[in-house]
Amino acid sequence: MSDLPALSTAQVRRTPTTLADGRDFFYYDDSEPYVSGEQTRRLDDPRPLADRFAPVESADGSTQPVTGPEMRYDVLTGEWVPMASHRMNRPHLPGGNANPLAPAKPGAEYSDGEIPDTDYDVVVFENRFPSLMRVPGASDEVTHLDGDDLYPVRPAVGRCEVICFSPDASASLSSVSPTRMRTIVEAWADRTAALAQIDGVQQVYCFENRGAEIGVTLHHPHGQIYAYPFLTPKTDAMLRQARAHRERTGRNLLRDVLDAELASGRRIVAESEHWVAYVPAAARWPVEVHVAPRRDVPDLPATTDAERTDFAELYLSLLSRLDRFFVDSDGEPMPLPYISGWHQAPASARDDLRLHLQLFSIRRAPGKLKYLAGSESGMGAWISDTTPERIADRLKEIHL
């Protein structure tokens, strides 16, 4: 693994360790007495997990070398598609259906989940079943499916990490303290800087999927961090637009968008010293909010301490309002299913993109979801059932 970046503040203590099967694991502790990794607690993971990269045993008793996930080039669209084509050791944990993100039980021989300690503030670790991974020693070579030039195939190197926002399985991100939220921002920034250094990684995406409606089956508050070995289609599209805009105007597209939102004010739903939250002018989801820094910064590692602290407060307030966006027939708030993720400039285009968070929901009314059917999934053509101004008006009328 590459050298770790320096943390931007002394408030958060990072403790790197390794899980029993070799995966990286990081504690981010934010307050004394630091809860994890102290002498009284164990740092090691004594679970009987096999080395992920040990040869795989076949039914006939022979062994085969481990292979990682591969990705195929979709020649129809120009996009890379990682595929679960790998052959890996996948031992089951003793805990069965236990919550794998819960802290270990005090006194247990070993954790039945992924956390080898009895408490934590925020932790980040490699996903046990990653779609993106580098198998040590495996070739990076481009091959061709069926030997056909039309169908390039490459190892899907990169990383998939999990970030736990709280040791409390019943918490939600909106319910953590501003200090803890600040630690999460610190962890996102720290992992972004570290993952960007991995050979082959082209961009890092920190995101949270929240709610059963978008397929989340594990309700412990957590997010994910993907380090992609390609530019994602969304980033690619934004780069094309940003470069065309710079050629035409000499200016940064996302700066101009923020200035346009500030000049109009019509869709702004929250402002703080360092950040602006607004519904984008062409919002395509039933609920969508972007949060952008006032200062031009390419990614989370480039934000200052003051910006991180300020974001933590603004974001918690925004999440709380979003959880009241829809109310049920009794007038009770309905926690919003949402996807929230950071668009960060890839290393190859630090001047063209600009950091911003995009949060959106597929809920279009209480009990009603927006499904991505023929037009959206077949043609990529979104059709909105509402308008950005209606979304902004609803958000503005919610007071905490």
Place this chain on the structure above:
Amino acid sequence: MSDLPALSTAQVRRTPTTLADGRDFFYYDDSEPYVSGEQTRRLDDPRPLADRFAPVESADGSTQPVTGPEMRYDVLTGEWVPMASHRMNRPHLPGGNANPLAPAKPGAEYSDGEIPDTDYDVVVFENRFPSLMRVPGASDEVTHLDGDDLYPVRPAVGRCEVICFSPDASASLSSVSPTRMRTIVEAWADRTAALAQIDGVQQVYCFENRGAEIGVTLHHPHGQIYAYPFLTPKTDAMLRQARAHRERTGRNLLRDVLDAELASGRRIVAESEHWVAYVPAAARWPVEVHVAPRRDVPDLPATTDAERTDFAELYLSLLSRLDRFFVDSDGEPMPLPYISGWHQAPASARDDLRLHLQLFSIRRAPGKLKYLAGSESGMGAWISDTTPERIADRLKEIHL
């Protein structure tokens, strides 16, 4: 409305008519005695529906001119997003929750659905709540949201039509006869030719959403036809790839892809005289099949009688196999939720694209769906849980 194209065969009789609120409605009858529009049946729609384009009455008694849907340019991605921003007359039908696609009841004063006749083979009509529509007399002018050059806005002209595959609400497309399937192909081709002539329309998409899992609440077998006033992102991506391929090789990309599949044979799941069905080499959905004609044709109107008849048979067989792709714990086949749609070359690029049908499902296992979460919906980066070869192997082992 433009002049209607000539039908390619005498087997199908098209009877155009108009619904009470002015919408176009077409019967496609395929066998004598033709069931609809005969003297003994009524062709007119006597329902008390208001003119869609009559001025809208406000709460204060004043009237305002009708406005159609608009679309906004998403400057971050370069895509147009139609929005439900219009102000229209939306009278409710007397029938309430009745199936609007069922034939009228014999003897009733008027239908409580959309079909003003007591039987039909196949019908096509304008959607009553379209996302794409031209309001007569409305300006086509590009304006700018907030007066800002970054945010172009245009009327979302175009059309949304509904196609009913059968008068039987409990049927499915896979259960219709080959003759009826052939009539459906004829209707798709006919409407594609007619809609492509509408001023401002850039491409036509005929598709079916099937199954509650993708949000279909009306189970009567039906599909939709969208005439878009822009090139959809998927078509735009395929055109970029096709043009780059032609520059590099001088050849048509989709022709080369079909030839590659034929040469490999590994992912072919059905073949007939005129068509080839295969799992694409970079399939991103848990189930995905493309069906391409052997001959180079840009769109459905360019197919011959023989090709249409042949497709009808191959497609029915494919749909039946797809409905056995997954079986429940008792070994019973589970009808597949799917999206199936025709990629047709837009008028502006008849040589670069090539007709093909794309059918895909979000079901990845019995009781399990692929959700489009952060990576897919936030970044446009699909991650497949399977491989194209596994999909093809499963389809090949299903015999009817």
